[in-house]
Amino acid sequence: MRINVVLLLVLIASSLYLVRVSYESRRLFADLDKAQSEERALDNDSERLKTELRSQATPLRVERTARERLAMRAATPAVTTYVELPAAASAPAARTTP
Amino acid sequence: MNHGFAKKNAAKARPAASVRSLNYSTSPLLAAPTPPWRSKLLVALVGLGFALLLGRAVYVQIVDAAFFLKQGEIRYAHTIELPANRGRIVDRNGLILAASVPAPSIWAIPKDLEGDAASRARLATLLGMTSAALESRLNDNPNFVWLRRQVDDPVAKAVRELGIKGIHEVREYKRKYPEGEAAAHVVGFTNVEERGQEGVELAFEKELAGKDGTRRVIKDRLGRVVEDVGDSVAPLAGEDIGLAIDSKVQFFAYQRIRDAVAANKAKAGSVVVLDAQTGEVLALANYPSYAPSDRRNLSGAQLRNRALTDTFEPGSTMKPFIAAWALETGRVTPQTVIQTAPGRMTLTGSTITDSHPHGNLTVTEVIQKSSNVGAVKMAMTFTPREMWELYSAVGFGQKPQLGFPGVVTGRLRPYKSWRPIEQATMSYGYGLSASLFQIAHAYTVFAHDGELIPVTLTRPIGGAPSTPVSGIRVLSPKTASTVRDMLHLVTLPGGTAPKAQVLGYSVGGKSGTAYKQEGASYATKKYRAWFVGMAPIAHPRIIVAVMVDEPSAGKYFGGDVAAPVFSEVVQQTLRMMGVQPDLDVKPQIVSHEIPAEEESF
Numbered sequence: 001m002r003i004n005v006v007l008l009l010v011l012i013a014s015s016l017y018l019v020r021v022s023y024e025s026r027r028l029f030a031d032l033d034k035a036q037s038e039e040r041a042l043d044n045d046s047e048r049l050k051t052e053l054r055s056q057a058t059p060l061r062v063e064r065t066a067r068e069r070l071a072m073r074a075a076t077p078a079v080t081t082y083v084e085l086p087a088a089a090s091a092p093a094a095r096t097t098p
Numbered sequence: 099m100n101h102g103f104a105k106k107n108a109a110k111a112r113p114a115a116s117v118r119s120l121n122y123s124t125s126p127l128l129a130a131p132t133p134p135w136r137s138k139l140l141v142a143l144v145g146l147g148f149a150l151l152l153g154r155a156v157y158v159q160i161v162d163a164a165f166f167l168k169q170g171e172i173r174y175a176h177t178i179e180l181p182a183n184r185g186r187i188v189d190r191n192g193l194i195l196a197a198s199v200p201a202p203s204i205w206a207i208p209k210d211l212e213g214d215a216a217s218r219a220r221l222a223t224l225l226g227m228t229s230a231a232l233e234s235r236l237n238d239n240p241n242f243v244w245l246r247r248q249v250d251d252p253v254a255k256a257v258r259e260l261g262i263k264g265i266h267e268v269r270e271y272k273r274k275y276p277e278g279e280a281a282a283h284v285v286g287f288t289n290v291e292e293r294g295q296e297g298v299e300l301a302f303e304k305e306l307a308g309k310d311g312t313r314r315v316i317k318d319r320l321g322r323v324v325e326d327v328g329d330s331v332a333p334l335a336g337e338d339i340g341l342a343i344d345s346k347v348q349f350f351a352y353q354r355i356r357d358a359v360a361a362n363k364a365k366a367g368s369v370v371v372l373d374a375q376t377g378e379v380l381a382l383a384n385y386p387s388y389a390p391s392d393r394r395n396l397s398g399a400q401l402r403n404r405a406l407t408d409t410f411e412p413g414s415t416m417k418p419f420i421a422a423w424a425l426e427t428g429r430v431t432p433q434t435v436i437q438t439a440p441g442r443m444t445l446t447g448s449t450i451t452d453s454h455p456h457g458n459l460t461v462t463e464v465i466q467k468s469s470n471v472g473a474v475k476m477a478m479t480f481t482p483r484e485m486w487e488l489y490s491a492v493g494f495g496q497k498p499q500l501g502f503p504g505v506v507t508g509r510l511r512p513y514k515s516w517r518p519i520e521q522a523t524m525s526y527g528y529g530l531s532a533s534l535f536q537i538a539h540a541y542t543v544f545a546h547d548g549e550l551i552p553v554t555l556t557r558p559i560g561g562a563p564s565t566p567v568s569g570i571r572v573l574s575p576k577t578a579s580t581v582r583d584m585l586h587l588v589t590l591p592g593g594t595a596p597k598a599q600v601l602g603y604s605v606g607g608k609s610g611t612a613y614k615q616e617g618a619s620y621a622t623k624k625y626r627a628w629f630v631g632m633a634p635i636a637h638p639r640i641i642v643a644v645m646v647d648e649p650s651a652g653k654y655f656g657g658d659v660a661a662p663v664f665s666e667v668v669q670q671t672l673r674m675m676g677v678q679p680d681l682d683v684k685p686q687i688v689s690h691e692i693p694a695e696e697e698s699f
Contacts, residue, residue, distance in 0.1 A: 030323060
């Protein structure tokens with residue numbers, strides 16, 4: 001008789017705990033889901049911003065800005081000095097030829 | 099007080115005693131006997147009620163359980179579509195040419211729509227329409243109308259903040275093309291459902307399109323996802339496609355051809371830039387072009403990728419092939435003299451003429467001065483089959499293996515049906531047709547030491563630097579090099595295209611000019627001018643082909659109209675590729691020796 005009462009109490013306690021745990025798991029799952037969709041939204045945003053960055057840096061814009069605001073000109077061989085690579089940089093190649 | 103209370107109670111009790119004396123059982127109303135069937139009926143009704151409930155329970159739980167389970171699930175379980183991202187298209191340096199960005203579409207249920215006139219007016223301005231247009235849109239259908247497809251994210255956010263009931267949005271994606279019209283013909287575009295319609299978007303549709311995933315979940319009262327049920331299918335994002343195009347070269351080529359078309363009052367123009375060592379397409383630009391972001395532009399002739407889809411008779415650009423084959427087979431040497439006087443020759447009743455009579459020309463000079471008679475005299479020593487095989491070997495009459503939509507084959511008739519006059523005209527490029535791209539591709543034979551290399555439009559993303567490829571050998575390296583020297587002379591004084599010269603780099607190429615064919619005959623005042631060449635001439639790195647359609651500002655020779663574009667494109671492309679000049683350039687930076695003032699001591 002007494003053991004039954006104890007078991008009943010244990011059962012009630014365990015049921016209440018189950019209710020609590022399943023509530024908690026749902027809450028956590030909802031949080032996880034929210035975080036995941038946030039991640040997706042941030043991914044999308046980053047992709048959008050990358051694309052926007054790129055459209056702000058197209059050759060057309062860069063060239064116009066360089067020409068108009070910075071007064072630059074396209075380089076031609078006439079205004080370019082070509083420098084030979086220093087010997088150190090091509091050392092492995094140089095070593096084979098005595 | 100206490101006494102009064104008791105008295106009152108006593109007074110009250112007295113009539114009560116008389117009530118208690120009343121005998122209810124003697125009431126005539128209650129005396130009527132209850133018939134026994136009544137109580138039985140009541141019990142039977144209650145029993146029937148229970149039986150009905152039980153029957154219903156059995157029906158719901160056992161007989162039609164599946165239906166009710168399904169109905170229940172519909173109310174709490176939801177299938178969420180997980181849209182897959184379409185892959186990006188990037189150029190050889192990883193710069194984005196096309197990418198998908200979220201662009202929500204706004205829709206409304208007009209019969210649910212609330213909001214005062216002011217907020218509706220705000221909505222109309224946000225969506226870029228007039229209030230009247232918005233109202234008429236809303237009157238179309240009381241249940242569902244699109245207000246605007248694919249607006250920008252910030253606009254959607256502003257609409258959300260207006261908080262008008264009855265306005266909803268659905269997630270959609272939109273393609274963005276940062277390079278805009280410069281690369282439009284290569285990259286192509288998609289429709290509103292993100293399916294490729296043109297260009298690379300269409301050619302690589304299968305790779306670019308991802309696979310949408312789904313997920314089945316249980317949602318609670320507040321619409322939060324609380325549990326996953328069943329299997330979820332993860333979305334499979336589309337692959338990124340890397341192109342061999344260099345967006346800087348592409349832009350520059352586009353800009354130059356656009357300016358040239360405007361300056362020559364021409365109808366259209368195209369530029370093709372090929373890497374002569376790897377066969378990669380570095381640029382493929384056409385004018386007129388279109389901005390792929392605006393759907394109103396997506397129709398008409400401007401969509402044509404003229405470099406690939408328009409064929410024309412390649413004209414003088416074929417002469418180097420004839421000279422090369424004559425050299426290869428030992429029929430001539432570069433110094434062999436060919437008599438071209440008096441600038442015309444008659445063959446089976448038809449006359450072939452040069453623009454100026456030249457007299458005696460060496461084979462080199464025939465190419466340099468572009469003499470039709472000289473080319474015909476060399477070509478008539480070939481058998482038709484030999485010549486057909488040469489032309490097919492360099493890709494004429496064959497579709498370039500680009501995997502690109504709309505690439506044309508051009509026209510090269512079978513040699514068995516050639517009449518002698520046709521063989522003669524074909525030697526200087528009439529009677530067959532090719533696209534500008536085919537001509538540029540054919541010139542890889544000269545640029546790549548006699549091999550026709552395969553062309554490619556794509557390049558693995560982040561792949562190792564491309565290595566030179568080998569192709570099908572058509573000519574010996576020695577012949578190719580000899581022809582390159584001839585092509586170099588074309589751009590020197592005495593040639594047809596000195597304007598093709600590039601500061602710092604040696605170039606070689608061949609100009610072409612032709613009357614445009616209209617129907618069965620040639621139009622008299624309509625020309626097409628083009629130039630195909632390579633640089634640096636000793637070890638070509640790039641092949642550039644330029645075509646200008648109907649130049650009508652006075653100049654119409656390939657050497658005058660197309661060669662300057664070639665020169666500018668070569669200059670910029672080689673500089674961007676870091677190719678060192680092979681010609682001595684007189685530097686414009688000069689440091690003067692200024693005599694120093696003598697110090698007094």
